Amino acid sequence: MSAAHFLSRAGWRVTVYDSGVVASGATGSADGAVSVASKKPGPLMTLAVAAVRFYEHLAETGVLVDEFISRSTFMIASQSDELDVLESQSAQLEAAGVPVRLLKGQSLAETVGAAAPSALAAVEVQGEGHAVGYRVVERLRRLGGFTIRRHCRIVGLRQSGGSVSGVVTEQGVEPADAVLLAAGLGSMDFLAGSGLIRPRKGQLIVTDRAGRDTPRFPGPLMSCRYLVSKGSHPAGKLPESRSLGLVVDPLRTGQFLIGGSREDRDDKDTADADTVASLLRDAVALSPSLARLRVIRVFAGVRAATRDGMPIVGRVGGADNVWVATGFEGDGICLGPLMGHLCQQMICGRPADQDISALGADRFGLKLADAA
Amino acid sequence: MSDREVLVIGGGPAGVAAALEMARGGLKVTLCEQGPRLGGAIHRQPDDPSRRVRVPKAQRQRWQALAEALAASPVTVLCRHMFAGVEGSGAVLLEDRASGRIVTRHPAALVLALGGVERATPVPGWQLPGVVTAGGLQMMMKSTGRAPDGDVLLAGSGPLLVAVAAQLTALGKAPVAVLERSTSAVSLRALAGLIRAPAYLWEAAGYLLPLTKAGIRLQRGASVRSIVPAGDRLSVTIVDTIGLEQRLVVDRVALHDGLLPNGNGTTPAPNGPFTVLAGDCREVLGGVAAIADGRLAGLAVLARLGQAAPDLAGAAATLRRERRTQSALNTLFDYSGSDAAHLPDDTVICRCEGRTLGQLRGMLAAGDRVSAREIKLNGRFGMGACQGRFCAEWVAAFVASQRDGQPPQVAEIVGSRWPVKPVPVSAFVDLPPSSPSE
Ligand SMILES: Cc1cc2nc3c(=O)[nH]c(=O)nc-3n(C[C@H](O)[C@H](O)[C@H](O)COP(=O)(O)OP(=O)(O)OC[C@H]3O[C@@H](n4cnc5c(N)ncnc54)[C@H](O)[C@@H]3O)c2cc1C
Ligand SMILES: Cc1cc2nc3c(=O)[nH]c(=O)nc-3n(C[C@H](O)[C@H](O)[C@H](O)COP(=O)(O)OP(=O)(O)OC[C@H]3O[C@@H](n4cnc5c(N)ncnc54)[C@H](O)[C@@H]3O)c2cc1C
Numbered sequence: 001m002s003a004a005h006f007l008s009r010a011g012w013r014v015t016v017y018d019s020g021v022v023a024s025g026a027t028g029s030a031d032g033a034v035s036v037a038s039k040k041p042g043p044l045m046t047l048a049v050a051a052v053r054f055y056e057h058l059a060e061t062g063v064l065v066d067e068f069i070s071r072s073t074f075m076i077a078s079q080s081d082e083l084d085v086l087e088s089q090s091a092q093l094e095a096a097g098v099p100v101r102l103l104k105g106q107s108l109a110e111t112v113g114a115a116a117p118s119a120l121a122a123v124e125v126q127g128e129g130h131a132v133g134y135r136v137v138e139r140l141r142r143l144g145g146f147t148i149r150r151h152c153r154i155v156g157l158r159q160s161g162g163s164v165s166g167v168v169t170e171q172g173v174e175p176a177d178a179v180l181l182a183a184g185l186g187s188m189d190f191l192a193g194s195g196l197i198r199p200r201k202g203q204l205i206v207t208d209r210a211g212r213d214t215p216r217f218p219g220p221l222m223s224c225r226y227l228v229s230k231g232s233h234p235a236g237k238l239p240e241s242r243s244l245g246l247v248v249d250p251l252r253t254g255q256f257l258i259g260g261s262r263e264d265r266d267d268k269d270t271a272d273a274d275t276v277a278s279l280l281r282d283a284v285a286l287s288p289s290l291a292r293l294r295v296i297r298v299f300a301g302v303r304a305a306t307r308d309g310m311p312i313v314g315r316v317g318g319a320d321n322v323w324v325a326t327g328f329e330g331d332g333i334c335l336g337p338l339m340g341h342l343c344q345q346m347i348c349g350r351p352a353d354q355d356i357s358a359l360g361a362d363r364f365g366l367k368l369a370d371a372a
Numbered sequence: 373m374s375d376r377e378v379l380v381i382g383g384g385p386a387g388v389a390a391a392l393e394m395a396r397g398g399l400k401v402t403l404c405e406q407g408p409r410l411g412g413a414i415h416r417q418p419d420d421p422s423r424r425v426r427v428p429k430a431q432r433q434r435w436q437a438l439a440e441a442l443a444a445s446p447v448t449v450l451c452r453h454m455f456a457g458v459e460g461s462g463a464v465l466l467e468d469r470a471s472g473r474i475v476t477r478h479p480a481a482l483v484l485a486l487g488g489v490e491r492a493t494p495v496p497g498w499q500l501p502g503v504v505t506a507g508g509l510q511m512m513m514k515s516t517g518r519a520p521d522g523d524v525l526l527a528g529s530g531p532l533l534v535a536v537a538a539q540l541t542a543l544g545k546a547p548v549a550v551l552e553r554s555t556s557a558v559s560l561r562a563l564a565g566l567i568r569a570p571a572y573l574w575e576a577a578g579y580l581l582p583l584t585k586a587g588i589r590l591q592r593g594a595s596v597r598s599i600v601p602a603g604d605r606l607s608v609t610i611v612d613t614i615g616l617e618q619r620l621v622v623d624r625v626a627l628h629d630g631l632l633p634n635g636n637g638t639t640p641a642p643n644g645p646f647t648v649l650a651g652d653c654r655e656v657l658g659g660v661a662a663i664a665d666g667r668l669a670g671l672a673v674l675a676r677l678g679q680a681a682p683d684l685a686g687a688a689a690t691l692r693r694e695r696r697t698q699s700a701l702n703t704l705f706d707y708s709g710s711d712a713a714h715l716p717d718d719t720v721i722c723r724c725e726g727r728t729l730g731q732l733r734g735m736l737a738a739g740d741r742v743s744a745r746e747i748k749l750n751g752r753f754g755m756g757a758c759q760g761r762f763c764a765e766w767v768a769a770f771v772a773s774q775r776d777g778q779p780p781q782v783a784e785i786v787g788s789r790w791p792v793k794p795v796p797v798s799a800f801v802d803l804p805p806s807s808p809s810e
Contacts, residue, residue, distance in 0.1 A: 021743035028749060138750040141740065148740055208757055208794055270460030270642055271789070273476060277803040284801050291801065294794035296757050300460075 001140045002340020003180050003325065003347075005063075008145035010348050015174070016146060017167065019153035025184040026332060027133035029268065029301025031204060031249055031259050034334045037073040037125040037222060041092040043358040044310060048331065049096055050354050051338040055129055058337055064131065067139050069252065072219045073125045074103075074111070078118050078286060082224035089224075090123040099126040114215035115248075116286050130220075130249075133333045154183070157190060157322070157368065164319045164368075178321045178347050185266070185304045187326040191316065192369045197327055199266030200305040202259060203275050205283075207293040209254035214289050217250040223286060244275070246282045248290065256290065258283045262303075262330075271298040305329045307364075313339055314360040315346070318368035323347060324361050376480035377402055378673055379464060379645075381455040384412020385659055386651020386666035387485035388438045391447045393670025394483075397679045401447045402479075404466060406454040410442070411435065413487050413507070413652075414659040416514035423517025425539050428578040431659065438663070455484070455637060457790025462643030467795050474799045481646045481673040484638055485666060488631040488652035489761055492528065493709025494729070497599030498627060499720040502606050506536045506628035519545030522623025525608060527551040527596045529705045530630045534590065538579040541586045548622055553629075554706035555593040555613055595710065599625055630707040631656045636761055637792035639783065648672045661694035712770050722763045724756020732767065736774050744784035747771065754785040757794050 001022060004014045018024065034055050039045040058064040077086040093100050103111050103122040112122050141148065149169075156168035157179060166175040181187045188197050223246035249257040261275050276298050284291045306312060306327035316322040325343050328335055338354070345352045376399070380391045383405030391403040403410075411417040415435035418424040442449070456465040456474065463476040490507040492498065506526055513519060519540050524547045526533050526540075537550045583590075593613035600607050602621050610618045634653045641647075650669035651662035664687040674681040717730030735742055735751050747753055753767045754760025760767075764785040771780050 021745050023749065024745060028745070134746075134749045138746065141742075142738065144738070144740075150741070150743055207797065267460070267642070272460035273463060273465055273474070273800075273803065274461070276459075277474070277800040280797050280800040284797065291796075291798040293797050294757075295791055295797055295800070296759070296794045297755075297789060298791070299789055 001137045002337045003182060003343040004146045004340075005140045005143065006341050006344035007180075007347060010344055012178075012347075014146035015149060017149045017152045017154050017169065019151070019183075019186065021150045022141060022148060023134040023137045025186075026301050026303055026328075027137060027336075029202075029204070029299055030133045030333050031247065031257050032130050032132045032333050033073070033220065033247070033249070034068065034129040034131050035073050035125070035220075036093060036096070036098050036128060037075055037089070039331065040309060041096070043355075044331070045092065045096045047338070047354060047356070047359075048334055049098060051335045052127065052129060054338040054341065055131060055334075063143065064136060064139060064337070067131050067135050069130045070127070071129055073128045073222055074219055075123045075125065075222050075224060076112065076116055076119045076286065077121050077224045078116070080120065083121060085224045086121060086123055093123075093125060100124065101126065111218050112221065115217045115289070116221055117288065118286065124218075128219075130252075131333060133336075136333070136337070154190075157319075159319060159368070162319060163321050179323070180343055180347065181316070181322065181324040182326060182343075184326060184328075185302060187304075187324055190369055191324070192318075192367045193364060195307070196364055196366075197304050197306055197312075198264060200303040200329060201261065201263040201265050201268065201300055202303060202330070203261045203263075203271045203279070203298065203300045204257060204259040205276055205279060205295055206251075206297040206299075207256040207258070207290070208296050210250075210256065210289075210293060214292065217248070217256075217287075220247055220249040221286060222247045223282065225282075244278055244282065246279065246286060248283055248287055255296075256293065258290070266302045268300050268302040271300050303329045303332075311335065311339070311359050312361050312364070312366065313342065313356055314362065316361050316366055316368055322368060324366065376400065376677065377477070378481045378483070378677075379404065379477055379479035380483040380485060381405075382412065382485035382487060382651070382653070383407070383410035383449070383451070384485060384487050384651060384662060385415065385434070385438060386487075386653075386662040386669070387412070387483070388442055389663045389666030390483045390485060390648075390650050390670040390673075391666075392438070392441050392445055393667045393682075393684075394673055395445045395447045397670065397674040397681055399480075399674070399677065399679060402450060402477075403442075403447050404450045404453040404455060406452065406469070408451055410439070410449065410451065412662075413511070414662075416511055418517050419515050420517060425513050425517060426542050434659065434663065454795075455486070455792060456795050457637050457792045458482075458641035458644035458647075459790055460643065462641065462645065464645065465790060467791075467799055472796065472799055474795065474803045476803070479645050480677055481648070482644070483648050483650055483666075483669050483673060484653055485650040485662075485669070486634040486637065486653040488656045489634045490532075491629045491632050491707065491765070492627040492762070493629045493707075493766060494715065494719050494721050495596050495598060495627070495710050496716060496719045497606075498625075499723045499726070500599055500601060500606060502623060503599060503625045503627065506532050506626040507631075509624075509626045510536045510539060513539055513543065517543075519543035520624055522605075523548045523621075524624045524626060525549055525551070525596075525620060525622045526626050526628070527553075527594075527610075528628040528709075529553040529707055530628055531701065531705070532628050532631070534579050534583070536626065536628075537588060538582050541582050541588065546586045546588055548620065549591060549610075550588060551591050551594040551596065551610060552705075553593070553595045553708075554704060556704055556706070596625065596627070597710070629709050630702075630705065632765060634761070635782070636759055637790070646673070646676050655695075657691070657694045657698050661691055661698070664688070664690035664694070709766070712773065721767060722753050722756055724758050724762075725752045727752050729770075732770065736771065741775065744768070744771070744780035747780070748785050759789075759792070760785050 036048040039048045059068040101124040158166040166173045312327040409417045452469040454467040597609040648669040719729040
């Protein structure tokens with residue numbers, strides 16, 4: 001939807017095809033951390049920094065006004081073996097130019113003491129934000145300028161010569177001068193090579209609104225375990241079995257979003273009690289006041305995880321007018337608008353504002369599938 | 373007796389009848405009810421046995437028979453156990469409200485007899501404190517044996533309005549007025565249907581008599597246009613058939629626009645047990661049908677689990693007869709609610725999240741056909757603590773009325789996720805991984 005927005009502003013006539021409805025993929029089942037805090041050091045962290053700035057820019061220029069909330073993220077170490085992870089991630093963030101503040105003793109007590117009394121240390125990552133994926137999509141839809149075709153699956157691409165001349169839908173072929181594959185997990189159906197993107201399920205919990213007796217949360221609290229399960233850090237001394245990463249996110253509505261799991265499966269319609277109970281146990285251990293709230297909803301989404309943990313954004317081999325943007329795993333809400341903008345620049349043949357060569361499809365030699 | 377447990381959820385007539393039928397057929401049955409006592413909506417038992425509201429004799433006897441049979445049966449009854457849904461791996465989640473914990477079960481079959489939900493359609497001001505539903509008021513009276521304080525206005529459509537008016541009157545608190553939206557006089561067809569069902573005539577007669585004695589009139593064709601606060605009371609604008617407005621100041625307004633099956637938690641879960649719906653949560657057909665339907669649900673489970681099952685042709689016939697009666701009865705009423713076209717934009721639609729009709733209209737205004745899922749996510753209709761139980765059906769109908777073609781499904785707005793109702797975070801904290809409750 002971001003790419004559609006920017007392409008339509010650049011003068012293209014754009015149609016978005018979705019086999020379901022908009023935001024029915026990962027975007028509609030995610031938390032909305034627009035955050036650098038948890039990113040893998042390297043190009044991803046650099047791009048995330050640019051992505052947060054881009055959200056700020058879109059909010060200032062009115063495109064995403066009210067949809068992006070600036071705030072700090074708080075990384076919390078509550079066990080001594082998490083202190084190392086906290087320190088090294090904080091150093092990496094600082095090196096990437098992200099303002100961080102180490103909280104210990106008095107400053108820790110004042111900032112997160114009420115929300116997370118057992119924290120040993122914390123790092124406040126400043127200049128981050130929050131945006132709800134489906135709300136961003138809804139804003140772009142309302143701004144309009146392009147056509148949306150819901151319940152219209154793309155089943156193939158019509159190729160002629162070295163180009164794609166149209167998309168094949170269940171209702172027939174529709175002509176196209178350029179194609180961007182941004183179908184999340186579904187993108188690989190059009191590309192040769194298998195096992196490149198795996199589904200990674202995540203389960204999330206929403207509580208009811210906190211009463212006055214709930215302590216103030218300064219921002220989302222991210223347990224340092226999150227970094228471990230996300231694989232952005234070598235596991236070090238921490239036990240590997242932990243595939244739950246805890247983030248307690250105070251929402252604008254006064255509710256809390258508690259997440260999430262990382263599981264190598266794709267049953268996105270089910271949430272299981274064991275996982276939810278484990279997450280809630282960890283959440284209450286971190287923030288005992290949550291025990292007074294009620295769970296009103298649990299849900300799951302499936303992220304598209306690439307083999308090397310980096311998104312795939314760039315031109316696809318085998319045709320001169322096909323691009324891909326997928327594999328955003330747990331970062332696509334944060335990266336989405338910037339990536340949509342960069343895709344527009346690529347498709348228009350302009351130099352991109354950011355260096356995304358590290359995300360190129362050529363690193364896997366990705367080509368259009370013959371059957372596509 | 374088979375050692376496989378079957379679980380029945382809902383301690384109303386349908387649930388009790390299903391439990392009895394399965395116990396008779398040799399199954400080990402556990403019956404769970406969220407409330408402190410069995411009885412369900414129609415046979416709700418009082419908190420204090422010496423304070424009960426009067427109910428028609430036939431109705432009382434029906435429950436007595438069920439309760440006695442249950443007491444003599446080997447069915448295990450767990451009150452204050454709320455069915456929270458079927459989770460991803462297929463386990464049934466129960467919230468034990470006494471211990472404050474979630475317990476899991478893996479029954480061989482599940483009968484859901486969750487009853488109906490009361491419908492109330494939006495009018496401006498219905499979100500104000502003091503505005504309740506007629507059924508809610510009735511439940512309160514049945515539990516406490518007392519009428520509410522202050523002046524009560526009953527409005528909407530359906531036989532329940534008359535029943536509640538009679539119960540208020542019997543407790544010495546006659547309603548200020550009873551507004552029935554429907555203008556239809558009793559049609560011959562309806563009458564014929566009613567005559568075939570003596571229980572209905574009996575109950576209706578039992579209700580109407582004290583009302584006429586107390587001088588209370590049913591105002592046909594009249595409805596509530598809006599409600600505004602008036603000090604600590606409510607000022608209600610009423611409109612009659614010819615459009616004349618009248619104002620009434622009361623303490624409580626009880627709305628009612630019929631009953632719907634309670635669909636929350638009834639969507640089949642991917643890995644869940646064999647599940648049968650029974651009673652009002654399958655089809656709203658009233659108390660007599662609920663018993664027959666419960667027996668039939670029990671039969672379906674017995675057959676599925678390979679147990680010998682009795683012939684229940686009689687129950688099937690009862691169900692057919694009650695369905696005819698119910699549809700005849702329904703022709704007398706008008707459950708459509710206020711004409712949405714005349715509702716102002718600031719009318720609250722979702723009372724959990726405070727979402728308005730203007731916001732819904734705004735979402736539909738663009739030429740682009742937004743889906744039910746988008747209406748839910750972005751409009752936040754059906755996203756509140758009630759999981760859309762109270763607004764999803766109205767929202768779906770409104771969306772359908774605004775455009776032609778495929779209407780959105782209520783299920784798309786309600787969703788099929790557990791928990792069926794909010795569950796305390798603390799209840800999960802000491803959930804032992806997948807173990808039974810006892
Ligand atoms: C539990 C969870 C928590 C998350 N939390 C965060 C977070 O806090 N911050 C963050 O930045 N990211 C987060 N993410 C990640 C983020 O949600 C995703 O990276 C992002 O939504 C991916 O967007 P997308 O547009 O690439 O894919 P999707 O949103 O999955 O969209 C793909 C679309 O393509 C459609 N489609 C598929 N195949 C076809 C086809 N053949 N034809 C037509 N249409 C097709 C699908 O219907 C779908 O609508 C989270 C994800 C999950 C699951
Ligand atoms: C508010 C209301 C008032 C009514 N008043 C009358 C009346 O005055 N006269 C009349 O003839 N008919 C009345 N009816 C209709 C009548 O109650 C039904 O037709 C009949 O009782 C249906 O029986 P049932 O067993 O299907 O459901 P119910 O009698 O409604 O029983 C359902 C039971 O399931 C329980 N339950 C629901 N969800 C859960 C859960 N998640 N976990 C555990 N337990 C759960 C409920 O607490 C309830 O006890 C009323 C219905 C309603 C909803």
